Amino acid sequence: MLPHKTQSSGVSMQLIDKIWGLPAVFKLWSSCTNAAKIKAIASTLTEVSYQSVLDVGCGPGSNTNFFGSCDYTGIDINPRHIEYAQKRFPDKKFYVQDAGRLTMPAASFDLINVNSLIHHLSDESAINMFTQLAPLLRKNGIVIISEPLIPAKNQYFRRRLQKLDFGKYFRTREQYCSLFNKNFRIDKETPYGLKIFGLTGWNMIVMRLSLKNQAG
Numbered sequence: 001m002l003p004h005k006t007q008s009s010g011v012s013m014q015l016i017d018k019i020w021g022l023p024a025v026f027k028l029w030s031s032c033t034n035a036a037k038i039k040a041i042a043s044t045l046t047e048v049s050y051q052s053v054l055d056v057g058c059g060p061g062s063n064t065n066f067f068g069s070c071d072y073t074g075i076d077i078n079p080r081h082i083e084y085a086q087k088r089f090p091d092k093k094f095y096v097q098d099a100g101r102l103t104m105p106a107a108s109f110d111l112i113n114v115n116s117l118i119h120h121l122s123d124e125s126a127i128n129m130f131t132q133l134a135p136l137l138r139k140n141g142i143v144i145i146s147e148p149l150i151p152a153k154n155q156y157f158r159r160r161l162q163k164l165d166f167g168k169y170f171r172t173r174e175q176y177c178s179l180f181n182k183n184f185r186i187d188k189e190t191p192y193g194l195k196i197f198g199l200t201g202w203n204m205i206v207m208r209l210s211l212k213n214q215a216g
Contacts, residue, residue, distance in 0.1 A: 036194055037146055038066050040206045041113070044190045048142060048208070050110035056099050056133075057117035061085035064092055067113070075099070100125050102132045109136055114145045119167035123179060126169075130180040134211060143184060143209040147176055148194070148202040158201060173205060184209035 041063075053067045058074030060081045072089075075097040076082050086094045097103065099117060112133055118126050133143060150170045151158035162170055177186070188208040193200035 034062055036192060037116070037204070037206075038063065040190045040192045040204065041066070041144055041146060044144060044188050044206045044208045045111075048111075050142070052109045052111070052138070054104065054109045054112045054136065055115060056112060056129075057115040058082075058085060058094065059115065061088050061092075061094075063113060063115060064089050067111075070111075073104075073109075075102075099129045100132070102129075102136070104136050106135045107138050110138055110141050112136060112141070112143045114143065116146055116148070116167075118145060118147050118176065118179065119169050119171065121169060123169075126179040127182075130183055134183045137211060140214060141211070142187070143180075144206065145176070145180075145209065146204060146206045147171070148204055149173060151203065158203065162202075176205075176207075180209060183212060185212050 050070065052071045053073065055063055055067065055072065055074040058064065058076050058081070059078075061074065061084070064072060064074060064085065073093040073095070074082070074085055075095050076085075077096065077098050079096050082094045082096045086092075099114075099121075114129075114133075118129075121129065130143075137143070148162070148167070148170055150172055151162060153159070186207050187210050190206040192204050192206070194202040194204050
């Protein structure tokens with residue numbers, strides 16, 4: 001029985017993946033949650049200046065308006081998202097790229113935004129990504145990450161949503177820190193609750209990181 005169940009689940013997940021991979025579906029979902037995320041990111045970026053932005057996991061341009069006044073580059077592994085984003089924002093740059101195999105010029109960005117991506121990555125993949133991000137930053141450049149935290153055991157609604165999420169690597173704050181602490185330190189962090197149907201569905205945290213080997 002198990003092989004048939006596994007095969008059936010695999011087919012179902014492939015179908016769901018295709019649906020969620022559609023830019024219009026992704027945009028509709030993100031419209032319900034992006035405002036709170038952007039507000040938290042803005043709060044974490046107070047007193048920070050930046051002109052050149054790399055948005056890692058940009059989706060169909062979910063955050064592009066927020067960084068609209070900057071020299072903006074978005075990357076995503078989904079070609080449909082990139083095609084959609086480029087049509088929406090023809091004056092910005094978008095590329096199909098895997099966050100684990102970046103091909104950007106060194107010292108190109110003041111700010112790198114990692115858009116709710118890390119909970120989709122294994123520890124090995126996430127550590128590799130942060131290692132590749134470090135040389136892309138200009139002097140005094142920063143990285144912003146926004147990620148969901150593992151719910152407490154008695155937070156049943158949040159734990160249920162976690163199981164439905166496509167990201168399978170929810171972590172504690174400390175576990176996220178262990179992925180980047182070789183290269184980066186935390187300058188500021190903003191926890192917040194992401195609501196769905198009027199209830200807090202995810203406990204989120206935004207962190208502003210800077211390179212350990214630079215002064216300040």
